[in-house]
Amino acid sequence: MPTSADGGAGLAALYQERILDHYRRPRHKGALERATGVHSVKNPLCGDDVTVAVLERDGVVVDARFTGTGCSIMQAAASMLMELVRGRTRSEIDALSQRFDEMLAGGEPDDSLGEMSALAGVAAFPARHKCARLPWRALAETVDGRR
Amino acid sequence: MSAAGAVFGDLRPDFPLLAASPKLVYLDSAATSQKPRVVLDAIREFYETANANPHRGAYKLSGAATDAYHGARATIAKFLGASDTDTLIFTRGTTESLNLLASAWGHSHVHRGDRIVVTRLEHHANFVPWQQLARAVGAEFRICELNEVGQVDLGQLRALVTANTKVVAFGHVSNALGTVNDVREIVKIAHAVGAVAFCDGAQGAPHLRVGFDALGVDAYAFSGHKMLGPMGIGGVIVRRKLLDAMPPYQFGGDMIEFVFDGDTTWNTLPYKFEAGTPNVEGAVGLAAAVRYLDGLGMDAVRAHEVELSRYALARLGEIDGIVVHGPVTAEERSGVVSFSLGDIHPHDLSTMLDVDGVCVRAGHHCAQPLMRALKVTATVRASFYVYNTTADIDALAASLRKAKERFGAHVG
Numbered sequence: 001m002p003t004s005a006d007g008g009a010g011l012a013a014l015y016q017e018r019i020l021d022h023y024r025r026p027r028h029k030g031a032l033e034r035a036t037g038v039h040s041v042k043n044p045l046c047g048d049d050v051t052v053a054v055l056e057r058d059g060v061v062v063d064a065r066f067t068g069t070g071c072s073i074m075q076a077a078a079s080m081l082m083e084l085v086r087g088r089t090r091s092e093i094d095a096l097s098q099r100f101d102e103m104l105a106g107g108e109p110d111d112s113l114g115e116m117s118a119l120a121g122v123a124a125f126p127a128r129h130k131c132a133r134l135p136w137r138a139l140a141e142t143v144d145g146r147r
Numbered sequence: 148m149s150a151a152g153a154v155f156g157d158l159r160p161d162f163p164l165l166a167a168s169p170k171l172v173y174l175d176s177a178a179t180s181q182k183p184r185v186v187l188d189a190i191r192e193f194y195e196t197a198n199a200n201p202h203r204g205a206y207k208l209s210g211a212a213t214d215a216y217h218g219a220r221a222t223i224a225k226f227l228g229a230s231d232t233d234t235l236i237f238t239r240g241t242t243e244s245l246n247l248l249a250s251a252w253g254h255s256h257v258h259r260g261d262r263i264v265v266t267r268l269e270h271h272a273n274f275v276p277w278q279q280l281a282r283a284v285g286a287e288f289r290i291c292e293l294n295e296v297g298q299v300d301l302g303q304l305r306a307l308v309t310a311n312t313k314v315v316a317f318g319h320v321s322n323a324l325g326t327v328n329d330v331r332e333i334v335k336i337a338h339a340v341g342a343v344a345f346c347d348g349a350q351g352a353p354h355l356r357v358g359f360d361a362l363g364v365d366a367y368a369f370s371g372h373k374m375l376g377p378m379g380i381g382g383v384i385v386r387r388k389l390l391d392a393m394p395p396y397q398f399g400g401d402m403i404e405f406v407f408d409g410d411t412t413w414n415t416l417p418y419k420f421e422a423g424t425p426n427v428e429g430a431v432g433l434a435a436a437v438r439y440l441d442g443l444g445m446d447a448v449r450a451h452e453v454e455l456s457r458y459a460l461a462r463l464g465e466i467d468g469i470v471v472h473g474p475v476t477a478e479e480r481s482g483v484v485s486f487s488l489g490d491i492h493p494h495d496l497s498t499m500l501d502v503d504g505v506c507v508r509a510g511h512h513c514a515q516p517l518m519r520a521l522k523v524t525a526t527v528r529a530s531f532y533v534y535n536t537t538a539d540i541d542a543l544a545a546s547l548r549k550a551k552e553r554f555g556a557h558v559g
Contacts, residue, residue, distance in 0.1 A: 010502065011553075014498065015553055046494055046524065046525045047510070047515065048525075069524055070492065072495050073494075125498055128498060
């Protein structure tokens with residue numbers, strides 16, 4: 001019987017209060033003056049888009065903001081990610097990105113991801129993995145393609 | 148109305164997937180329909196009794212395959228109201244059919260300075276091929292806008308279809324909004340300037356009596372998998388004189404007459420447009436599907452869907468915060484209801500409905516130009532077919548209420 005996850009329990013994990021809170025009151029949403037890297041990505045499936053702007057100094061992300069439209073998972077992931085990456089180096093961010101992917105594959109919350117560990121519930125909804133990864137994809141390009 | 152709803156009894160037992168999942172609420176038939184057992188049986192029977200390559204062997208079995216393939220073409224042409232059977236060209240589906248028209252007819256008939264007109268309702272498959280043709284040959288590409296309830300603005304269409312217009316390409320029924328277009332009027336507008344009228348019937352053929360001969364369009368494209376048939380089969384019916392004036396679309400086996408070292412002559416219709424080994428199982432399966440639809444009667448199918456749409460519009464209308472896009476009445480639409488619920492993102496809604504076993508489509512419905520005009524990035528779409536009942540719509544409404552509660556204050 002092809003339904004996602006395990007009914008109500010999976011849904012409760014997916015839409016837990018911490019995630020909905022970031023969705024309703026996103027942190028670090030808006031434009032970033034003097035950004036050193038900006039990148040936008042689109043999810044062609046739904047037309048959602050996110051733009052991530054970072055300010056890097058001496059190889060450290062000192063500020064990061066996002067703009068865009070999208071579902072609660074994408075918005076919450078972006079909001080949490082902006083918090084997570086402050087004060088991190090590029091190699092630290094790469095390692096976190098890897099851990100995030102592993103969390104989506106395995107479904108076990110990973111405390112090293114801070115609040116983002118709340119997104120472990122997305123693991124049970126493969127159709128939504130893309131939503132949670134979208135801000136990471138934008139972020140990777142801002143770091144790689146520094147202007 | 149009875150609890151099961153509408154015109155037929157419960158058809159779920161005829162559909163193995165639905166029969167095996169009694170709790171599944173399948174409301175995404177505009178994407179693809181479920182398949183009745185008779186279709187699956189017909190495919191199996193073909194392979195068990197008549198499988199060989201048609202048109203190839205001089206042996207009896209190849210003849211049986213040829214007969215199966217041609218018999219299917221005749222059955223489907225008759226169902227769609229086309230008396231000239233050999234003008235039905237089998238393709239992989241509507242997308243390939245429209246590409247065939249844009250490529251084979253378009254490149255030989257549309258030139259620099261000509262105009263191509265489509266509408267704001269089009270699926271990407273009836274938009275991008277024409278847009279790209281216009282770019283390739285230097286033609287104008289114009290889009291006819293809609294009125295406030297998602298219907299083609301016929302006044303604007305009359306103004307857009309000028310003397311240099313070569314083709315008006317439009318959908319019979321919108322996949323995104325369910326709008327049923329006034330085909331005869333659009334044909335009249337195209338023909339008044341000598342343009343051809345090509346109709347994307349992907350959402351028309353499954354739900355409405357097509358009557359190709361009387362409809363007036365110059366070509367009608369359709370997909371088998373949206374009308375109870377298998378995936379990978381569909382076709383296009385084209386006026387014979389257009390097919391005769393078009394070069395082939397693809398080259399290969401079957402479509403040739405004589406191949407010389409330096410040149411080749413083409414086979415007769417329909418083979419000229421069917422290169423390579425055809426999808427016989429698909430054709431046979433689709434023939435079984437249209438026989439099933441014929442058994443129900445397309446007028447009854449239409450009546451059933453109007454009733455379900457009316458019921459859905461009423462039930463969804465009771466939920467605060469629901470905005471339904473597209474035509475106001477059930478009579479003006481096919482069995483499609485596209486909507487938004489407050490500021491809940493369609494993907495969030497779709498996930499929450501999925502957990503209750505309710506399958507709906509969330510997204511741009513392959514109609515990004517339309518979504519931009521509606522000023523939404525996506526909608527949720529519930530679409531109905533012969534096996535749906537009012538109970539399915541009740542389940543949808545109940546699940547929507549739950550979703551709304553979960554997202555709480557942000558609705559409305």
